[in-house]
Amino acid sequence: MLLIYPPANNFGEAMAIAIEVRNLKKTFRTHTREAGLLEAFKSLLFRKYKTVTALDKVSFKADEGEILGLIGPNGAGKSTLIKAMCGTLFPTSGTINCLGFEPWRQRIKYVKNIGVVFGPKPLLWWDIPAIDTFEFLREVYEIPEKDFKKRLNRMIEILGIENVTKTPVRDLSLGERMKCNLVCALLHNPKLVFLDEPTIGVDIIAKERIRKFIRDLNREEGTTFVITTHDMSDIENLCKRIVIINKGAIVYDGLLSKIKQKYIKTKHLNVKFSEPHKKFTLNGCKIESENEYELTIEANLKKIQIGDVTTYLLKNFKVADITITDPPIEEVIKEIYKK
Amino acid sequence: MLRWLRIWKRRTAIEIASEMAYKGDFFLKSIGIAVIGVIGPLIALLIYSNSKGIAGWSFEQFLLLTGLFSLASGLNSLFTMAMTFRMLEKIRDGTYDIDLVRPMRPLSYALATSTDIDASAEILAGIAVISYALPKLGLHLATANVAASLLIIFLALLFFLSLNIIIVAFAFLFVNTYTLIDLFYEVAKIGKNPISVYGKTGSALLTYVFPIGLAAFYPAQALFGVLSLVEVLKLSLVAFGFLAFAIILWELGIRKYQSAGG
Amino acid sequence: MSFELGAAKLGIKEAAVWKFDMLVWIIISLVSLGTYYLLWTAVYGFSGQGVIAGYSLRELITYFVLSEIVQTLTWTSIIMDLSQKIRRGTLITQLARPINFLYYHFWMNFGSRGLQFLIYCIPMVLIGALLFGMKFTGWTNLALFSASAGLAMVLNFALSAFIALGAFWLTSYHGIRWAYMGLFSIFSGFIFPLTFFPQFWQKVFSFLPFQYIIFVPVQTYLGKYGIFGALGNMLIQIVWIIILMTAISFIWRRAMKSFTAPGG
Numbered sequence: 001m002l003l004i005y006p007p008a009n010n011f012g013e014a015m016a017i018a019i020e021v022r023n024l025k026k027t028f029r030t031h032t033r034e035a036g037l038l039e040a041f042k043s044l045l046f047r048k049y050k051t052v053t054a055l056d057k058v059s060f061k062a063d064e065g066e067i068l069g070l071i072g073p074n075g076a077g078k079s080t081l082i083k084a085m086c087g088t089l090f091p092t093s094g095t096i097n098c099l100g101f102e103p104w105r106q107r108i109k110y111v112k113n114i115g116v117v118f119g120p121k122p123l124l125w126w127d128i129p130a131i132d133t134f135e136f137l138r139e140v141y142e143i144p145e146k147d148f149k150k151r152l153n154r155m156i157e158i159l160g161i162e163n164v165t166k167t168p169v170r171d172l173s174l175g176e177r178m179k180c181n182l183v184c185a186l187l188h189n190p191k192l193v194f195l196d197e198p199t200i201g202v203d204i205i206a207k208e209r210i211r212k213f214i215r216d217l218n219r220e221e222g223t224t225f226v227i228t229t230h231d232m233s234d235i236e237n238l239c240k241r242i243v244i245i246n247k248g249a250i251v252y253d254g255l256l257s258k259i260k261q262k263y264i265k266t267k268h269l270n271v272k273f274s275e276p277h278k279k280f281t282l283n284g285c286k287i288e289s290e291n292e293y294e295l296t297i298e299a300n301l302k303k304i305q306i307g308d309v310t311t312y313l314l315k316n317f318k319v320a321d322i323t324i325t326d327p328p329i330e331e332v333i334k335e336i337y338k339k
Numbered sequence: 340m341l342r343w344l345r346i347w348k349r350r351t352a353i354e355i356a357s358e359m360a361y362k363g364d365f366f367l368k369s370i371g372i373a374v375i376g377v378i379g380p381l382i383a384l385l386i387y388s389n390s391k392g393i394a395g396w397s398f399e400q401f402l403l404l405t406g407l408f409s410l411a412s413g414l415n416s417l418f419t420m421a422m423t424f425r426m427l428e429k430i431r432d433g434t435y436d437i438d439l440v441r442p443m444r445p446l447s448y449a450l451a452t453s454t455d456i457d458a459s460a461e462i463l464a465g466i467a468v469i470s471y472a473l474p475k476l477g478l479h480l481a482t483a484n485v486a487a488s489l490l491i492i493f494l495a496l497l498f499f500l501s502l503n504i505i506i507v508a509f510a511f512l513f514v515n516t517y518t519l520i521d522l523f524y525e526v527a528k529i530g531k532n533p534i535s536v537y538g539k540t541g542s543a544l545l546t547y548v549f550p551i552g553l554a555a556f557y558p559a560q561a562l563f564g565v566l567s568l569v570e571v572l573k574l575s576l577v578a579f580g581f582l583a584f585a586i587i588l589w590e591l592g593i594r595k596y597q598s599a600g601g
Numbered sequence: 602m603s604f605e606l607g608a609a610k611l612g613i614k615e616a617a618v619w620k621f622d623m624l625v626w627i628i629i630s631l632v633s634l635g636t637y638y639l640l641w642t643a644v645y646g647f648s649g650q651g652v653i654a655g656y657s658l659r660e661l662i663t664y665f666v667l668s669e670i671v672q673t674l675t676w677t678s679i680i681m682d683l684s685q686k687i688r689r690g691t692l693i694t695q696l697a698r699p700i701n702f703l704y705y706h707f708w709m710n711f712g713s714r715g716l717q718f719l720i721y722c723i724p725m726v727l728i729g730a731l732l733f734g735m736k737f738t739g740w741t742n743l744a745l746f747s748a749s750a751g752l753a754m755v756l757n758f759a760l761s762a763f764i765a766l767g768a769f770w771l772t773s774y775h776g777i778r779w780a781y782m783g784l785f786s787i788f789s790g791f792i793f794p795l796t797f798f799p800q801f802w803q804k805v806f807s808f809l810p811f812q813y814i815i816f817v818p819v820q821t822y823l824g825k826y827g828i829f830g831a832l833g834n835m836l837i838q839i840v841w842i843i844i845l846m847t848a849i850s851f852i853w854r855r856a857m858k859s860f861t862a863p864g865g
């Protein structure tokens with residue numbers, strides 16, 4: 001089933017569609033067993049099954065060249081959706097169309113055009129330098145020697161891993177490993193890339209490098225990215241549009257800016273002091289928790305600006321460190337449900 | 340085909356490099372495997388020093404069988420067994436999906452990435468035993484006989500491959516357990532004895548239905564010069580037939596894995 | 602509920618999860634015994650003698666069936682468990698509990714062995730008797746055998762734990778484990794009754810603890826020692842247990858000192 005691309009005109013308006021998912025449904029059968037010695041013996045003889053709906057008529061689109069954020073709590077169906085789009089999972093019903101292919105039906109042809117990073121799961125062999133894994137993948141994807149070298153060097157340059165690729169992977173830090181994982185996923189110049197938690201556990205400097213890498217590739221080559229993450233700052237840095245999925249269904253599909261306006265009403269500040277702090281009161285702020293040297297504040301953005309809170313803190317207290325975080329995505333989703 | 344070979348070569352180079360990263364371990368593992376390789380000849384020795392042995396088989400002939408079996412078993416461990424261990428592990432960990440994102444047929448990819456060089460010790464042990472026993476038999480080793488013997492060892496490898504594929508298919512379809520690998524080893528051991536021991540029905544079964552006789556008995560027969568061309572053809576048919584059966588089960592298994600999400 | 606019973610229960614639960622595995626184990630034993638049966642029937646047939654290395658065919662088959670049973674009863678995963686825990690660094694968290702690690706594992710093992718006795722050994726005895734002509738050698742021998750096998754279980758645990766301690770000092774344990782398992786299967790009499798070996802080797806084996814784990818209990822069942830001989834062997838089993846336990850606590854304490862240093 002070929003998707004007919006609307007012609008791109010000089011105004012660059014009609015973009016080609018990279019992903020089109022329609023009414024995607026996925027159900028699983030799992031067996032259940034309760035705790036206890038008696039139950040353990042019972043399960044020796046027979047098993048109970050139940051049907052779980054992981055994806056319930058999910059529909060959305062993604063244009064070529066988009067960086068799409070896919071957010072949701074654990075168990076919401078993100079991994080299932082990604083696997084279906086990668087072609088490693090058959091849907092129960094509905095259609096998926098990626099780059100003009102039906103992923104699971106034309107898997108071998110299709111996957112030549114996609115790159116995947118499955119979270120922290122290693123794409124590299126452990127005891128040898130990353131470069132050996134890259135060379136291996138070059139054979140698998142049949143990448144011509146010259147293209148391979150050019151592309152690899154470019155990616156190494158942007159990510160800053162010149163010295164890393166010759167070291168055994170087991171000796172690398174998590175950040176360096178994630179960067180190498182990214183290289184694995186992008187070596188063969190895929191048009192569509194799925195990144196599942198690409199910055200988890202990674203330090204802030206590496207995170208920024210990785211984000212720059214994604215932005216550069218997206219800009220230079222028009223690669224489409226679908227990123228799932230729990231890290232809101234990744235989303236803010238990379239995605240214009242996000243899709244929020246919860247309990248197997250899409251609860252929001254739209255611009256990030258809109259959701260921020262509508263739903264993020266508070267921010268959390270974790271403040272560390274260099275000496276025991278005095279009492280803290282500020283209009284619009286609520287104290288979440290405190291001890292002698294630390295304070296966690298919830299700031300109501302309707303009543304006060306973050307900048308004002310930090311100014312007040314820095315002026316009146318001996319502050320050692322401030323960390324500002326958005327409320328966790330679960331709270332945002334709860335907010336969406338409230339509406 | 341060429342592409343598969345290139346990928347296999349790369350993967351094997353990686354495997355060797357990985358092992359060499361832990362030279363001490365590799366050495367110890369080889370010793371461990373060598374110790375296990377001693378057991379076959381030891382059994383032969385104990386049987387023949389306490390009794391007349393098996394009808395129609397001298398001590399050296401029986402020893403030859405144990406050597407051939409080590410060779411076949413070692414080749415299996417080298418080329419095909421690792422695939423099974425790794426796949427069962429990947430299915431358990433949930434990391435098999437990574438392999439499904441590669442642009443290759445799953446079985447091709449699994450086999451291309453299956454080398455395990457620990458097994459070299461077993462192969463060497465087998466060759467050592469064969470080198471000891473063969474000269475003592477005073478056989479006239481015509482080229483045709485040796486060639487037939489090697490062909491049958493290749494068929495044995497295909498058979499072991501089929502069994503490994505079936506284990507993985509089973510893991511996809513029913514239960515993922517390493518115990519099936521233990522069953523594989525135990526069942527393979529049937530091939531250590533001359534199949535005449537198993538009676539007429541047994542011999543037929545172990546030649547035409549479940550051809551474990553390919554591992555040691557038939558290569559020995561080829562070396563003894565008592566294997567006809569017709570028999571070689573029949574054995575080839577059985578081996579390939581079994582392989583086809585295994586591949587069908589595998590395809591069913593992969594399909595189920597992709598439906599159930601693993 | 603007492604601590605030991607709780608650990609035993611946990612051992613049973615873990616073993617119960619592997620219901621399919623247990624069926625496969627029985628099939629594995631069937632294949633193994635069947636192969637031995639056919640092989641030795643052929644050997645005895647060809648040799649024309651009724652007795653080889655002091656065994657009639659029936660006795661030899663009984664030996665193999667029982668050695669499978671005793672092997673299952675005395676089996677322990679402590680070598681795997683300990684070396685894994687050391688490698689993954691999770692041993693430290695276990696030691697935080699005020700309970701002796703090995704003692705805990707022993708009772709877990711006891712629980713799972715108890716389950717194995719019900720689910721594996723009893724069918725094995727039936728299969729051995731009905732299919733392979735295993736013989737019954739009288740109630741005295743059975744009683745002595747049970748005591749000997751019980752001690753063998755404790756002895757194998759102690760011996761395995763002793764071997765497992767090497768994991769504290771060696772980085773990868775696979776090679777050692779394989780070598781040990783290979784040697785164990787020979788020296789314990791699992792592969793072959795030790796009377797098949799030349800006299801010299803039989804003497805060597807008698808100075809090692811291995812034969813007291815499988816060979817001696819099975820021979821006791823076959824009545825090869827007489828009552829006093831059997832009791833004497835049990836004494837030796839106890840002596841070995843004491844020796845190994847002393848060695849273990851000594852080495853364990855040294856290992857704890859070197860390895861639970863900060864950052865270890």
